[in-house]
Amino acid sequence: MNTVLTLLASECKKMLYHASTYFITALFLTLMGFNYLYILFFYSRNTMEISTLQSFFCIFWLPTLCIIPLLTMKSFAEERRLGLLESLLSTPVSVHSLVIGKFLSIYGLYVVLWALSLIFPYFANYWLQQDLGAPLVTMQVLFGGSIFIAITSFLFISLGLFASSLTKSQTVASLLCFGFLFTCFTGFRTLSEYTRFQEWGIYVDFFRTLEDLCNGIFDLRPCLFFTLVGVLILALTAIAVEQKSLR
């Protein structure tokens, strides 16, 4: 446990000092800011059934596909290329601690980015509430959406780390991660809509899960599914790191 905390602290410090973190933060906030602005414009001209905040959470796929590959591509690929991974594994650190340390640091940053992006709906709510006569941010949607982001990010970041553990090149890692995430979105969607597994496939539909959570329905099955797949992928990442280092 101590080793995990040491590695986590080291990773967080590394992120804090690295310019790329600030670039990714700026990119994420710009992306989300413009998206929210677009949602507000769209809602001012159209009547929609769901709230602006729910729509804001509904575009989770965009930052997932753009930001997660950028956040995770460096983690193992770059360290392996530089030989730092070999040096680290010659110490009593277990591969699992290493994977958990890296995962928690990236997960923490991604959650913080989402938390920061909630400034947009919050300010919009603050300025527009009186004119609209109804709040733009409701606690139910805020909690539901946040839980959704927390659970699905677990799975997405695991996929990113797995992609990074397979190669020495950051570019290849980011492309692999993008491919995995895209397959994940389209695969689960196809599974839930078009196949004969439709009955249980609906539980792995991201959009349906988000809708349920925002409506106050907490179905444990999809949440458990996403978390378990995330854990499984992290275990695969540990195996990949170990096997690649053993060569």
Add this chain to the structure above:
Amino acid sequence: MASAIVVRDLTKHYGRKVAIQKLNFEVQPGHIVGFLGPNGAGKSTTLRILCGLIPASSGYVYIHGLPITTQVKQIKQSMGYMPENNPLPEDMRVEEYLKLRARIKQIPHRLLKTCVWDALERCDLHRIAAKKMIGALSKGFKQRVGIAEALLGQPKVIILDEPTIGLDPHQILGIRDLLKKLRGETTVVFSSHILPEVEAACTHLIILNQGQIVANDTSENLRKQYFRTTRYEVTIVDKDGHFSEHLSHAPFKLCLKKSIAQGDQRMTYTVETESTEEWAESQLTRWIFENNWPLIQFVKKEPDLESLFLKLTSVAWKKMDSERL
């Protein structure tokens, strides 16, 4: 005394390629052992197996009595390793990096500062380099940081893969002094291509070629074993130039290898005796004095490690070639 490192029948395959084959050797505590061998001989593979980074295909490794297959975590705790090319994070300060590695090596918090400072001092990094960014350091200082990292927590065994690669002679001398300081207190195994360097720092040599040990002894013993003759460089005043003729009348077999005229009737002769014993030297000097040749200089020419290395590796190559044919 129990050996610090025991290796028995160690073999490693990479697919169909055999990297090392049935290696057997022991390293005593406090000894500094040099691993020599041409590129692809299996030095790095052996060192990586010794520190638990990669598993062997077969065979056993015991570090201070602990088998590496089952006790790898305990072994890693009592071992320092510097990989080839010494990878270091460029964007960290030296002291900060060593503190992080000390924490990762599970050195107790109360000893952390002392341990880091001790490693910095031993590697002469405590004066200027400690607060500098690793990326801003020279190659020599970076190597020192790598060695300091390996020294953290006073490990019983230190493994250094090519610690002197790419260094200038001054920096090599610094690393050599550092290794000498460790002699007697820590077991050090290191690989190098710089032969005089290995000879100067090591108590023992292991020469690998094509994944097999071709020699394993002290450099002195290896010389005795592989060089059956001794060369002397004798500078005398030889007025008539009869020295070479008189060689056949010497009481023991002497063979003239080279003669160089130095001017003023002074000649330098390189002669070879078939004996490596000390008495040959005294007999030769006595014979020179008995024949009234004014002796100016008498130098025993030790065969250097390079000749030994080339001899051993070429013997192994020839043997392997003949086996293939």
